[in-house]
Structures are given as structure tokens and as C-alpha cells.
Amino acid sequence: MKTQNFGYKKLYIDGQLIDSASGEREDIICPATGEVIAQVAKAGKVDAEKALLSSQKGFKYWSKLSLEERTTWMLKLRAAILEKEHELKTAMVHEMGKTYAGSQEDIDRLTEALEWYPNAMKNLREEQIPDYEGTHTHKMISKPAGVAIAYLAWNFPLLNVGYKIGPALASGCSLIIKPSSLSPLSSYMVGEILHSINFPAGVVNILAGSSREVATPMTTSKIPAVITMIGSTQTGQKVIADSTTSIKKLGMELGGNAPFIVFEDADFETALNLAIILRFHNTGQICVAANRIFVHKNIYDKFLEAYVKRASELEIGFGIKENKGVFMGPLASSQARDRMFELVEDAVSKGATLEYGAKIPEDLPKGGYWMQPTVVSGITTDMKLFREETFGPVAGIMSFETDDEVLELANDTEFGLASYIFTNNHNRIERFTEDLEFGEIQINGVKYAIYLPHGGFKNSGIGHDCSHLALEDYLVKKRVSIAL
Known part of the structure; x- marks a missing residue:
């Protein structure tokens, strides 16, 4: 039973593939054999801060693009991912032990999200609010919230990326993706794909590292407007507590029973x-x-x-x-x-x-x-x-x-x-x-x-992945009232 070696993968920050500031690397172990099948750059606090500043800059650029321009970039990324489908599926088999056939679901959800969410965004309608006194017109318009951070679970490495990158980019947000350190390989490979197509710098950043060195500094920062995650209820509770340095939108898909x-x-x-x-x-x-x-x-x-x-x-x-x-x-x-x-x-x-x-x-x-x-x-x-x-x-x-x-x-x-x-x-x-x-x-x-909402009650989370409801995590609403 032979494994494949995927070499060394770098962080994707500010449109570049880079080593971590500390130079640290982390071995990725194949759970089928216990063998090392790759090394990835292990991010630290300096890299997290760099990603935050990059995303802040990326948001200013991305949020000003038209939906049509954002869609063009998202479809370009989708096409590039499909060209690397076999390599990505093989990486998922090796990094977390799923079957090759099972990894198809990850590819499907990721590529569907990049195509479906621009259309969902296009179909959002401005809400008109009646004025009962007849003195004004009122409408609600949606705007991108800002920098978003996505903390991802290890069990569906690229499906989880799709659930976040689709609505975030379609809405006009920039996105920092922190995959689990247990299965970051395929996410890092998406970073390589983004780099290969010259995706706008700072719009997507990808880095993995310890929670203490990466997640905590990013969650406590006042830069992010959105924190979204897929993971355990215990982790979700910590992220919520850490986020209270500023008022942030939260989207949590947590444990189930x-x-x-x-x-x-x-x-x-x-x-x-x-x-x-x-x-x-x-x-x-x-x-x-x-x-x-x-x-x-x-x-x-x-x-x-x-x-x-x-x-x-x-x-x-x-x-x-x-x-x-x-x-x-x-x-x-x-x-x-x-x-x-x-x-x-x-x-x-x-x-x-x-x-x-x-x-x-x-x-x-x-x-x-x-x-x-x-x-x-x-x-x-x-x-x-x-x-x-x-x-x-x-x-x-x-x-x-x-x-x-x-x-x-x-x-x-x-x-x-x-x-x-x-x-x-x-x-x-x-x-x-x-x-x-x-x-x-x-x-x-x-x-x-x-296109079907995915969300829970009680300690299973806040908000929804999938469907048009996922866009709500990345959008803020403005009321516009005009006197007649």
C-alpha cells in the first residue's frame, strides 16, 4: 500500500506563496499508513497579522468590483480547480483517509459554490418597505460586511472551503481560510491554484497553524467583520468568547447528534x-x-x-x-x-x-x-x-x-x-x-x-451554510429612506 508524496506547500498570503515568518514546517501524516506525505508551512502570529492586513486591503478592492467582475474571477477559479481535480482528490484521500469516490463530493460542492453563489447574489432583491403615511419611499439594500475569517473542520477539506468561499466572494467580502492542521494539504493546493491564475491579491488568504498562534490573534483582532466556522461546539464557544473585542457577525456550524x-x-x-x-x-x-x-x-x-x-x-x-x-x-x-x-x-x-x-x-x-x-x-x-x-x-x-x-x-x-x-x-x-x-x-x-439550507438549533450553531441564507452571514443591510 504505497502513499504519494506531495512535497512542501507554502502559505498563500497577499497573492503570494510564502514560507511562514518563523520558517516552521508541519508534517502531514497519512492516516492509512502513518507515513509523512507532505510538509506545509506552519503559520504563526506574524503570519496571521499579515493575512489580516492583506485581507483588509483585499476587501477594499474586491467590494468595489461589480458582481459581474467578481463572477468572472470566481468562474476562472472554478475552471482551474476542475483542471486539478484528480490531484486535489488524491490529496484528500492521503491527508484524511476518505475514499477517492467520496472525495468527489468535496470537489462538487466547491465548484458548485463558485458558480451558484454569484447567481444567488444576482437574484437578491431589494426589499421595498411601505410608508403608511405616504411621505417617503423606503428600501433595504445589501452591502458586503468586510473581512471574513473561516475556521474549517478536517472531515471535508474542500467541501468546507466551498461552503465559505462561495458566499463570501459573491457577497463582496475578502476571506481568510484557516483549514484544520490535520488536513490542510488540499486547501494549500487551492492557494497554489489561486496564485497560478493571478487571483486579486488579498481577497483570499490561506494559512494553517495552532489556535493559539493563528486563530486567537485573528479572532480577537478588530479587523474581521465576520467569523464563520465549521467545527466542534467546544471550539465554537471559544471562538465566540474570543470575538467579543469588537462586534462581529457570527456563523457557526457545530456539533450534531x-x-x-x-x-x-x-x-x-x-x-x-x-x-x-x-x-x-x-x-x-x-x-x-x-x-x-x-x-x-x-x-x-x-x-x-x-x-x-x-x-x-x-x-x-x-x-x-x-x-x-x-x-x-x-x-x-x-x-x-x-x-x-x-x-x-x-x-x-x-x-x-x-x-x-x-x-x-x-x-x-x-x-x-x-x-x-x-x-x-x-x-x-x-x-x-x-x-x-x-x-x-x-x-x-x-x-x-x-x-x-x-x-x-x-x-x-x-x-x-x-x-x-x-x-x-x-x-x-x-x-x-x-x-x-x-x-x-x-x-x-x-x-x-x-441550494438547500444547512443549519442547526441549540448547541449546533448559528446561521446557515448552503442556500441563499448563507449570504446573510456576509452581508449588512442599509435602510434608504427618501422624502417625497
Whole structure:
């Protein structure tokens, strides 16, 4: 199982590819083998300050361009990314362990965002406000907010870039992208692409480094007008606290703990198939994964048996292009894998049953962070597997008897991002649509797209990624009143 070496990648600041001020570099480890597959420039406080000043200058230029001019640049970037599609997908496979087929989603969302958001911006309409006394006309107009900073999670390296770069650039904001230090490689390669097409300097800056040296100085700075992120709730809370040096707009897509509810009248095969995909796709490292699977007692045994069989048949491996049958790769880090075993141990110690998995496959590279797909039944509300976002290939399944019971269980979480229900009872659908405390309710199927809003309740975040609603994070409103 051979890895590819991607060499050394530099920061992209002020339109240039540069070393960090300190000269520090960071090794990027392939989670499938444990081997070093690249080095990247590791940014520090000096680089963060340089990026802020560059973005401030970039905003003054970019915000004055017409939407048509911004669109031309965004489509030029889109075309250049598509030319490097294979290299970018291969980088994602190596830096965080996703499959080559799975990396297509990242490319699709990034390139769609660069094309879709200029059109969404074009379709924004000025709001006309009636004057009840007939003395004035009033309208609301949208203007770019200013410099935006995007802190990104490691699980979808380029999809996450797309969710931020599309609305930010279309709105007229400049953008600093800080990818996770766990998977910055493909983001740095986007910096190389931006440099190759002579993208306007300062409009996009890309740098990775420690939170203390990079994120904290940028968040506490008074330069940014917008802070947006994709990550854990704990990190989001710290960013919010650090941001209060000035009044900033905040957009946060944070943790999830999605209920996946299967009633006895559901289409059994559809529910089973999606319960597998939504738990083990991307090795379960997805904020909208099926975290807690609730199955009606009348079909529980049948569902559990079929689910264990399907999970045991999933092919695990290094998801390079040649390995087309691989469904699930390694976890992204040794710490992530250790946590999976801790969740399983906690559940079993409190009475749950390990149905399958919780082992390290013997036929895969010893240096990789491998784990079998794992199924645990009989979970209860006192288990970490019920309370915490799993973010790995461990499925927790429990039975229920009544609608009231499962609704209470589903809502019994601090999170409120995605939820899934499978039933053909229309009255039940209406009730659960009304009473589930989640920003997304998907019924008898699953769909995500750049034009569909993605956001949560409670500790799952503020605002939305995707759709026209994402533009609101990067725009401010002006009221214009004219006396007649």
C-alpha cells in the first residue's frame, strides 16, 4: 500500500506563496499508513497579522468590483480547480483517509459554490418597505460586511472551503481560510491554484497553524467583520468568547447528534440502506451522521440482524482511485480511534451489547488508524454513545415502543442539527415535523445540496451554510429612506 508524496506547500498570503515568518514546517501524516506525505508551512502570529492586513486591503478592492467582475474571477477559479481535480482528490484521500469516490463530493460542492453563489447574489432583491403615511419611499439594500475569517473542520477539506468561499466572494467580502492542521494539504493546493491564475491579491488568504498562534490573534483582532466556522461546539464557544473585542457577525456550524428513527410502517430496505450510509460514509466522521438509531420494537430484531450483516460486509481500505470497492477508510487520527474504543467500552460497561466490530483489522497497514465498522445495541441515555457526537464508525441502536417515547429520546440532547424519520403515517410526519428540535428534518430519504439550507438549533450553531441564507452571514443591510 504505497502513499504519494506531495512535497512542501507554502502559505498563500497577499497573492503570494510564502514560507511562514518563523520558517516552521508541519508534517502531514497519512492516516492509512502513518507515513509523512507532505510538509506545509506552519503559520504563526506574524503570519496571521499579515493575512489580516492583506485581507483588509483585499476587501477594499474586491467590494468595489461589480458582481459581474467578481463572477468572472470566481468562474476562472472554478475552471482551474476542475483542471486539478484528480490531484486535489488524491490529496484528500492521503491527508484524511476518505475514499477517492467520496472525495468527489468535496470537489462538487466547491465548484458548485463558485458558480451558484454569484447567481444567488444576482437574484437578491431589494426589499421595498411601505410608508403608511405616504411621505417617503423606503428600501433595504445589501452591502458586503468586510473581512471574513473561516475556521474549517478536517472531515471535508474542500467541501468546507466551498461552503465559505462561495458566499463570501459573491457577497463582496475578502476571506481568510484557516483549514484544520490535520488536513490542510488540499486547501494549500487551492492557494497554489489561486496564485497560478493571478487571483486579486488579498481577497483570499490561506494559512494553517495552532489556535493559539493563528486563530486567537485573528479572532480577537478588530479587523474581521465576520467569523464563520465549521467545527466542534467546544471550539465554537471559544471562538465566540474570543470575538467579543469588537462586534462581529457570527456563523457557526457545530456539533450534531442526529436521531435516525425507523417506525414499523417504514420502507424497511430504504431505512436500512440509509442507516448504513449515514453512519459509515466518510468513516462516520460527519456532523449529520446517524448518531442514535431508534427502531420500533416490532421490527427491531429484524433490523438489527440485517444492519449487523450489512456493516460486516463493508470493505475497508486505503481509498485511492484504484481501490474502487473500498467504502470506508481509516479514522483521521489515532486520538479519534482511541475515542471510538472508549465510547464502546463505556456503553458495554453500562449494559449495552457489542454486536460486531470494535477491532483493528489485521490485514491493513499497522501504522494506519483503522477500525472495523462497529454496532452496539441496547444503548441507554446514560451512555456516552447516546450523549456525545460519535464522529466515527460506531453505530448505537436502541428500540422504542411509542411515538411519545421516541420523540422525547430524540430531543434529549444539547445538539439540534440533523434528524431523520422513516414512516408512512402522515399524522405522525406532521407531529414530528413540528416537535423535533432540529434544524433539519429529513423524512423517508436524504438530500443535501448547495441550494438547500444547512443549519442547526441549540448547541449546533448559528446561521446557515448552503442556500441563499448563507449570504446573510456576509452581508449588512442599509435602510434608504427618501422624502417625497
